[in-house]
Amino acid sequence: MTKRLAPLVLALVLAAAGCSLQNSDNTAAGTVxxxxxxxxxxxxxxxxxxxxxxxxxxxxxxxxxxxxxxxxxxxxxxxxxxxxxxxxxxxxxxxxxxxxxxxxxxxxxxxxxxxxxxxxxxxxxxxxxxKGSLNMVVVPQDSTAASIADLAGQKVSASVGSAGHGTLVQALSRAGVDPAKGVEVLNQQPQIGATSLESHQVGALAQFVAWPGLLVFQNKAKLLYDGAELGVPxxxxxxxxxxxxxxxxxxxxxxxxxxxxxxxxxxxxxxxxxxxxxxxxxxxxxxxxxxxxxxxxxxxxxxxxxxxxxxxxxxxxxxxxxxxxxxxxxxxxxxxxxxxxxxxxxxxxxxxxxxATANPTRVTGTDPICARAVEDSPQAGELWVEGADRPQPAADPTCLLRAVQVAKAQGKVIRAAYVPDAELGTRWFADKAVWLREGDKFLPFTTSAAAQRYRHAHTTAVPVAYDQAVTEVRG
Incomplete structure (x- = not known):
């Protein structure tokens, strides 16, 4: 009997020794x-x-x-x-x-x-x-809301306690809407909120990067409020x-x-x-x-x-x-x-x-369409064409539209075009921006509210659709 048990005992001892080399979370002993x-x-x-x-x-x-x-x-x-x-x-x-x-x-x-x-x-x-542009509020494509104040009385999806929710609270307060009583906030994870927005269960979604940009890129939403309006880091x-x-x-x-x-x-x-x-x-x-x-x-x-x-x-x-x-x-x-x-x-x-306070990454190089250097220009944007190694620089929004015009004429597929908002500087998709034409100059804005603010101070500026701007821009 003793001889028969010996191998078993040895096996148990070895097993115990093996177990002693592991922590409760399966991390080897001595491993941090x-x-x-x-x-x-x-x-x-x-x-x-x-x-x-x-x-x-x-x-x-x-x-x-x-x-x-x-x-x-x-x-x-x-x-x-x-x-x-x-x-x-x-x-x-x-x-x-x-x-x-x-x-x-x-x-x-x-x-x-x-x-x-x-x-x-x-x-x-x-x-x-x-300025705070990493948090934004988006609404369905067919929403009639033109400003954050227009959300009064509506349901808004947000992750309570998140940066997006914090921006919503501040934005509503500044607009004179009580964030506790003026809207009904549904505490939802971002992806659930995105579904709620798409199905019109809520009137808006307040979230942090990259959700607003993703939904707008997917044509599932449009931007109502740019967090940069708060001017708070x-x-x-x-x-x-x-x-x-x-x-x-x-x-x-x-x-x-x-x-x-x-x-x-x-x-x-x-x-x-x-x-x-x-x-x-x-x-x-x-x-x-x-x-x-x-x-x-x-x-x-x-x-x-x-x-x-x-x-x-x-x-x-x-x-x-x-x-x-x-x-x-x-x-x-x-x-x-x-x-x-x-x-x-x-x-x-x-x-x-x-x-240091300047953004450490800026658009660099020379605009191939307008033939201008873009270093340190706050108006510089980029055009990303299918098949290109990397996006090409554009000296300003008008030059970007010209680059898009040239690329389309050459039959190239445009992956994305990026442009800074004319008022707040927020980097945004050019084809999702709200555009104004002022003389021969074209100006992009992240929201219709921002474009309206500009028009109040510049009465000669007129609205223009993105595709129309691409067609009309002159070299």
């Missing part, structure tokens, strides 16, 4: 696990999410630590539609590093601060827009659990260094980056490039004072949607690890980057 929460379709977070994951920069940085005699690391990526579930998982101590928009960041800091093991810090920014950032980063500071430093790698890649090769993000998110590359391309989002990791001030200004919104604990923004923000990452990687001077 880091769980990263990201939003693949929130393409303003790509340098801490989709692009970062696809390029493998974090894994490469961690591998260097291992190769130098450090621990082994395992990275787990978890994809979510909004910031709320990332915060919930951080509260449960199941996500260590996460990225989300400014309003969700507030909620994250407020919700986690009471739990020492879940408490987070804002450690970097992924990207920002100084909006951004997305990275939060990390303090206890995790205290135990594994090298992981946070590797993450921030990897984010700098991704940011540099996007700045130097925005079109290539857009293709990678499109593959990783399932979004059309035309939509990704709208936001990730030159003149779109400012991809800048530094935590600028203007963004911190905007966050402080958003605290009132936090109080308006629920019983949230008071959050000390100054203590929530911790730029020290990022400053260290700048120094250790040699990817620029942190203070210099912190002081």
């Amino acid at each position: 696990k880091v769980v990263v929460g990201y939003q693949s379709k929130t393409i303003n977070t790509v340098t801490a999410g989709t692009l970062l994951k696809a390029q493998g920069y974090l894994e490469q940085r961690l591998q260097k630590i291992t190769d130098n005699g450090g621990a082994k690391y395992q990275v787990e990526w978890q994809d979510y539609d909004t910031g709320a579930p990332i915060t919930a998982q951080m509260l449960a101590e199941k996500i260590d590093i996460g990225s989300m928009g400014d309003y969700p960041l507030l909620i994250n800091g407020s919700r986690t601060q009471a739990n020492e093991r879940a408490k987070t810090a804002l450690v970097s920014v992924t990207g920002y827009q100084p 909006t951004f997305h950032g990275v939060v990390a659990r303090r206890t995790y980063t205290a135990d594994h500071p090298e992981v946070l430093q590797a993450f921030l260094a990897a984010q700098l790698d991704a940011t540099t890649f996007l700045r130097e090769k925005p079109f290539d980056a857009a293709g990678i993000v499109a593959d990783g998110s399932g979004l059309p590359q035309e939509v990704v490039y709208l936001y990730n391309g030159p003149g779109g989002t400012s991809f800048d990791t530094t935590i600028k004072p203007s963004l911190v001030d905007a966050l402080k200004g958003d605290v009132q919104y936090l109080k308006s949607i629920g019983d949230f604990a008071e959050l000390d923004i100054d203590r929530f923000v911790d730029p020290a690890p990022l400053r260290k990452a700048f120094a250790e990687t040699g990817q620029g001077d942190y203070d210099q980057a912190l002081a």
Whole structure:
């Protein structure tokens, strides 16, 4: 009997030994696990999410630590539609590093601060827009609404607590509509809200990038309100659990260094980056490039004072949607690890980057149609023709229309044309813009309300359809 049991006992011992080499989450003992929460379709977070994951920069940085005699690391990526579930998982101590928009960041800091093991810090920014155009409100194609005030009495889909919802609340308040009583907000995930809008169950959808641009690109909606009208910076950032980063500071430093790698890649090769993000998110590359391309989002990791001030200004919104604990923004923000990452990687001077306010990616080159250099021009746009290696620059909106005219005459297929709004500077699809003609000059606007504001001050400006403008523009 003893001899018969010996092999079984040995097997059990070996099995036990094998089990001892694994943690409860199936991570090998001695291996440090880091769980990263990201939003693949929130393409303003790509340098801490989709692009970062696809390029493998974090894994490469961690591998260097291992190769130098450090621990082994395992990275787990978890994809979510909004910031709320990332915060919930951080509260449960199941996500260590996460990225989300400014309003969700507030909620994250407020919700986690009471739990020492879940408490987070804002450690970097992924990207920002100084005027707030990353959040927008769209309506069905056949909607008669011409301004945000026209939504009074209607149902509006929004993800409560999201950056898109925060913009809706501010926009309605400025228009004299009580956001709590003047409209009925349906708390829906972005894709559910998109379906509700398409089926006319709601009168509008208030969301963050890339949903407004996606729905307009797909001809399922038109833009009613450009968040840039608020003139308030909006951004997305990275939060990390303090206890995790205290135990594994090298992981946070590797993450921030990897984010700098991704940011540099996007700045130097925005079109290539857009293709990678499109593959990783399932979004059309035309939509990704709208936001990730030159003149779109400012991809800048530094935590600028203007963004911190905007966050402080958003605290009132936090109080308006629920019983949230008071959050000390100054203590929530911790730029020290990022400053260290700048120094250790040699990817620029942190203070210099912190002081910079210009969008680091701008349209460059020479307009082949108008034969003009476009460097640093706030009016510059781009035309993307099927089969081209990358979009071609256009010096201004009128030159862009001429380029479209020439491309069509040559029988070329136009993938997308991008143009900055004449009033707010928001990068938008040229064929979805509202156009005015003033003499020989053509002016695009993201919304009809913006075009109307211009016409009030410029009485000679007249409306013109996009196709008509392309036909009428002269060389």
